[in-house]
Amino acid sequence: MQGRPDHWSRFEAARAESRAESPLHKPSTCQNGSLIESLHPEASAARARFVLFDFDGSLSLIRTGWMQVMVPMMVDALAELKTGEQEEELRRVVEEFVWRLTGEETIYQMIALAAEVRRRGGTPLDPLLYKQRYLKLLWQVIRSRVEELRRGHCSPDRYLVPGARPLLEKLKERGLSMYLASGTDEAFLKEEAGLLDITRYFDGGVYGALDDYKSFSKRILVQRILALPCVVGDQLLGFGDGYVEIEEVERVGGITVGVATNEPECLVVDEWKRQRLIGVGADYIIPNYLHHEALIETLFRPADDGKTSSVPPPFQP
Numbered sequence: 001m002q003g004r005p006d007h008w009s010r011f012e013a014a015r016a017e018s019r020a021e022s023p024l025h026k027p028s029t030c031q032n033g034s035l036i037e038s039l040h041p042e043a044s045a046a047r048a049r050f051v052l053f054d055f056d057g058s059l060s061l062i063r064t065g066w067m068q069v070m071v072p073m074m075v076d077a078l079a080e081l082k083t084g085e086q087e088e089e090l091r092r093v094v095e096e097f098v099w100r101l102t103g104e105e106t107i108y109q110m111i112a113l114a115a116e117v118r119r120r121g122g123t124p125l126d127p128l129l130y131k132q133r134y135l136k137l138l139w140q141v142i143r144s145r146v147e148e149l150r151r152g153h154c155s156p157d158r159y160l161v162p163g164a165r166p167l168l169e170k171l172k173e174r175g176l177s178m179y180l181a182s183g184t185d186e187a188f189l190k191e192e193a194g195l196l197d198i199t200r201y202f203d204g205g206v207y208g209a210l211d212d213y214k215s216f217s218k219r220i221l222v223q224r225i226l227a228l229p230c231v232v233g234d235q236l237l238g239f240g241d242g243y244v245e246i247e248e249v250e251r252v253g254g255i256t257v258g259v260a261t262n263e264p265e266c267l268v269v270d271e272w273k274r275q276r277l278i279g280v281g282a283d284y285i286i287p288n289y290l291h292h293e294a295l296i297e298t299l300f301r302p303a304d305d306g307k308t309s310s311v312p313p314p315f316q317p
């Protein structure tokens with residue numbers, strides 16, 4: 001197996017350092033020692049017709065490390081206010097809202113930062129300016145990866161969660177209609193999905209954050225799918241490493257797979273993600289898709305006393 005390029009090692013060192021202080025950021029194997037942790041073993045996707053995938057951290061590793069860019073940037077912005085709070089306290093505050101909004105459009109995390117600045121008596125910048133600052137810092141981390149892919153200097157699979165492509169192919173073979181949704185700006189999402197050569201799997205479409213951020217969200221997409229003729233909640237299967245996609249699919253009675261990727265290797269479960277994904281009701285937890293055959297078997301075994309069809313709630317954009 002080819003080694004990871006240098007920038008991965010550099011990133012991993014920084015990541016290990018930043019996470020060492022937080023007891024929550026520890027990878028582990030699945031609790032029962034198996035590769036697929038079943039929180040709700042009765043949950044079956046046998047009736048699934050639609051699949052919703054999150055992008056960053058769930059399929060793509062291009063933006064791996066985004067949280068280690070966003071959190072320190074926000075902690076710095078709050079520390080400048082000199083409220084007397086310790087850096088560790090500020091980090092906890094920031095991590096809480098960053099996680100809660102993970103999967104939503106990035107601007108919502110910046111709006112939350114502005115609110116925290118205001119709450120401490122400061123005058124926040126326009127959230128759009130915070131977002132620009134964040135994207136500039138993030139670009140320094142991801143630039144070499146994007147350029148490596150653009151130049152064709154590596155296989156697209158280098159920046160995919162292990163096992164993702166065979167899983168996507170298997171889901172496609174089953175005739176499922178597939179959707180890709182991300183809180184990352186749509187122009188970036190479309191380019192990065194293209195570079196990873198996965199756009200072709202998503203016949204349902206590739207959806208990212210728009211300038212008019214109120215006009216699209218994962219919730220709106222889920223409701224659009226449910227508004228299709230004769231569609232009910234348990235016909236939807238969702239995969240994601242973030243709060244929002246899991247919560248939105250769970251909310252309508254769909255089946256959810258929490259992909260607790262410990263990026264970039266993704267060989268063991270990231271305990272920090274796992275705890276949070278379980279907290280929002282994930283039915284299954286996996287560290288990657290390497291055991292896609294067992295995963296397909298688990299997910300699509302015939303439903304017995306599994307989740308029953310439910311009538312979707314009315315659409316409220």
Ligand SMILES: [Mg+2]
Pocket residue numbers: 054055056057058103240241242
């Ligand atoms: Mg994600």
